[in-house]
Amino acid sequence: MSDGTKDIISTLLDYGFSVVFFMAGVFGAIASLLRQRKMSLSERFITILSGGGTAAYITPMIVDMVGLHEGSSYGMAFIVGFAGLKMVEWIISAIKSKLISGDERD
Secondary structure (H helix, E strand, O other): OOHHHHHHHHHHHHOOOOHHHHHHHHHHHHHHOOOOOOOOHHHHHHHHHHHHHHHHHHHHHHHHHHOOOHHHHHHHHHHHHHHOHHHHHHHHHHHHHHHHHHHHHO
16 A cells, blocks of 8 residues: 555544545445436435445444454444444434433433
8 A cells, every 4th residue: 555545544543534434335336226216326326425424424333333353343333334323313312322221311
């Protein structure tokens, strides 16, 4: 790997962007397209990008919350990419539930 490439990857990691999780999410999003036949080319492209982006940023949080090992985290990134924005909805719902149940304890 050249120094320029290593610098780019290091910079992305500094911003919390994991290229490995992004790629696993992209493959998950591509797999999810097999279920969705009636999409335009631009919708498919956005689905792939959002699956990768969601996996790049959400997977580390899920891995930390669930306590997965490094090898399992790549599979989780694939699943996050496959689920796409539905995964984000589930996480927001879980956080809201936790916050609401936490308020009831006070």
